[in-house]
Amino acid sequence: MKTLQRIITLAVLSSSFSAVHAANFCVATSAQLSQAFEAAGSNSEDDVIRISQGNYSVASGSVAFVYSTATSKSIIVEGGFQTVLGTPCARRVNDASLTVLTGSGVRQVLRVSPSPATNGANAKA
Numbered sequence: 001m002k003t004l005q006r007i008i009t010l011a012v013l014s015s016s017f018s019a020v021h022a023a024n025f026c027v028a029t030s031a032q033l034s035q036a037f038e039a040a041g042s043n044s045e046d047d048v049i050r051i052s053q054g055n056y057s058v059a060s061g062s063v064a065f066v067y068s069t070a071t072s073k074s075i076i077v078e079g080g081f082q083t084v085l086g087t088p089c090a091r092r093v094n095d096a097s098l099t100v101l102t103g104s105g106v107r108q109v110l111r112v113s114p115s116p117a118t119n120g121a122n123a124k125a
Contacts, residue, residue, distance in 0.1 A: 022047065023047045024050070025049045027049065028052040033049070034066075037066060041067055041068045042069070047075045048075075049077045050078050050079075050089040052082070052083065053098040053099055054099065054100075057102045057103065057104050063107055063108045063109075063111045064102065064103045065111075067111070067112045067113070068114075080095055
């Protein structure tokens with residue numbers, strides 16, 4: 001009986017704590033990268049964007065990739081990921097030259113825009 005009471009007490013206590021949410025994105029195209037930045041900026045969660053090895057650019061616009069948010073959540077952007085046995089972003093090779101974001105010499109590569117209510121201190125690349 002005491003064991004059942006302990007289990008119930010633990011269940012009640014654990015349900016009173018809010019869960020920590022994080023969104024993880026694995027991208028392999030420029031379009032997916034743009035979509036991941038957009039989703040990360042609006043989902044009110046801490047985010048990790050993992051970029052597969054390759055070159056990423058866009059054909060138009062003054063900025064290739066934009067991350068804009070109105071929340072104080074963190075974002076981590078990492079490159080160098082490989083697909084292993086059909087699983088995307090399964091392994092990371094820590095070599096910056098393997099993942100390249102480019103503005104093709106005519107546009108800014110990345111703009112990070114926190115809202116005035118945030119200070120951008122949680123953005124990491």
